[in-house]
Amino acid sequence: SGLVSHSNKTRNHNNKSKKDNKNGNKDKEVLSDENDAVELGHSLRVSMYNMARTFEDPVTLEPMEEAVMTKKCGHSFSKQTLDEWLHKRPTCPVCEAPVAPEDVVPNYQLREAIGKYTAFRKYCEEQEAERQRVDELRQSKEKRKRKRRKQKAEAERRRWEAERRELERERLEWDRVREREKEKGE
Numbered sequence: 001s002g003l004v005s006h007s008n009k010t011r012n013h014n015n016k017s018k019k020d021n022k023n024g025n026k027d028k029e030v031l032s033d034e035n036d037a038v039e040l041g042h043s044l045r046v047s048m049y050n051m052a053r054t055f056e057d058p059v060t061l062e063p064m065e066e067a068v069m070t071k072k073c074g075h076s077f078s079k080q081t082l083d084e085w086l087h088k089r090p091t092c093p094v095c096e097a098p099v100a101p102e103d104v105v106p107n108y109q110l111r112e113a114i115g116k117y118t119a120f121r122k123y124c125e126e127q128e129a130e131r132q133r134v135d136e137l138r139q140s141k142e143k144r145k146r147k148r149r150k151q152k153a154e155a156e157r158r159r160w161e162a163e164r165r166e167l168e169r170e171r172l173e174w175d176r177v178r179e180r181e182k183e184k185g186e
Helices: 002-022 026-054 079-088 108-185
Strands: 067-070 076-078 104-106
Touching: 067 079, 067 108, 076 079, 079 104
Parallel strands: none
Antiparallel strands: 067 076, 067 104
């Protein structure tokens, strides 16, 4: 429900931004969209973290592989973890209810959910990597632009300095010429 309420807030905020945009406030819209994206990204990371915790084996606290479930109490585990546990003790690791090997069945729904989660997580990681790549390219491009501007400013400064020196040389030459004329006139 947190994600739904966020979606409603985002939708309402975007409608407001569109109204503002009609009044010429484009910068505010861009800024609010970036803030919404950051907030949504944070919400997704929190949701994914909580979802990952749901898919942890309660014994190993590692992501479940080949999820199985006990018939009597309905707790889910990785197949290998539960097999090893039942080899030592014939009870559920969570509630200690008696469990026989024939009371363990595959948890196909959980396996499917873990598969979808894993695919979604991979997609999110790829998107994050792409976002970082684009950010790095943008930063690199901005750095090159700054360097070109600095080089251009430096070239302009050197040109102005050369012109200043040339004008100073001409002034000195004119001063010498005037002095010679004064000497000749005396």
